[in-house]
Amino acid sequence: MSSTPVDPDGAAASQAEVSAEITAIEQDYQRSGAEETQPRYDYPPYRSSLLRHPTKDLHHADPETIEVWAPCFGHSDVDPLEADLTIQHAGEPVGERIVVTGRIVDGEGRPVRHQLVEVWQANAGGRYIHKRDQHPAPLDPNFTGTGRCLTDGDGNYRFQTIKPGPYPWKNHHNAWRPAHIHFSLFGREFTQRMVTQMYFPGDPLFSLDPIYQSITDAKARERLVATYDHDVTTHEWATGYRWDIVLTGSHRTYLESEDEHA
Numbered sequence: 001m002s003s004t005p006v007d008p009d010g011a012a013a014s015q016a017e018v019s020a021e022i023t024a025i026e027q028d029y030q031r032s033g034a035e036e037t038q039p040r041y042d043y044p045p046y047r048s049s050l051l052r053h054p055t056k057d058l059h060h061a062d063p064e065t066i067e068v069w070a071p072c073f074g075h076s077d078v079d080p081l082e083a084d085l086t087i088q089h090a091g092e093p094v095g096e097r098i099v100v101t102g103r104i105v106d107g108e109g110r111p112v113r114h115q116l117v118e119v120w121q122a123n124a125g126g127r128y129i130h131k132r133d134q135h136p137a138p139l140d141p142n143f144t145g146t147g148r149c150l151t152d153g154d155g156n157y158r159f160q161t162i163k164p165g166p167y168p169w170k171n172h173h174n175a176w177r178p179a180h181i182h183f184s185l186f187g188r189e190f191t192q193r194m195v196t197q198m199y200f201p202g203d204p205l206f207s208l209d210p211i212y213q214s215i216t217d218a219k220a221r222e223r224l225v226a227t228y229d230h231d232v233t234t235h236e237w238a239t240g241y242r243w244d245i246v247l248t249g250s251h252r253t254y255l256e257s258e259d260e261h262a
Contacts, residue, residue: 095124111155
């Protein structure tokens, strides 16, 4: 395993070095016989997290105090059209039109009703509308990449959007992130907010990506990957993907901390 680089954001390591570290960690995990369904905070191949992952014990805070000062997000005034990311501008966005749908359930399979679900993503060229995104792919004037909806009475959500592209990042030389969509779920309070990422099946970048691989358990990683569903696909309009989110229990979906969703 290579030593920690001086500049974690310097893209100094090669893909071969990072991949060798990923393989060594996974082999150690398999030999341990333990089960880890959550990502490791201290995961050396994820270079850009080395200076900002938690290193101290968590401190308890008064949840009522947090609710007084935290931003307010509510369930009201969510228009159904906000779930369609392809109609927010005058023209059609570029890219493959897709539908992403699924159920949000608790560990006992009970639907989470009227849950506020928000998504954000890169455009088809792999670029976000964000001033710190320096990927030299073109911005799409007809695509903002954000949307939201409420789950129905059976816990179902549904978005129409454009399939995002992969994009480079400076974790190491020639590092590329698999295509993904960020999901945010709000409970009844701001402190119950949870964030995760949905990936697309068959992405060749999975084995190369230290963020995806920071979940050392293969089955837990696979729970972040949507399934292509031809019943969701619509004739001459959009391909369809299904992705269910399990909030609790041994098969719950991995939900990341708030400083990870860059």
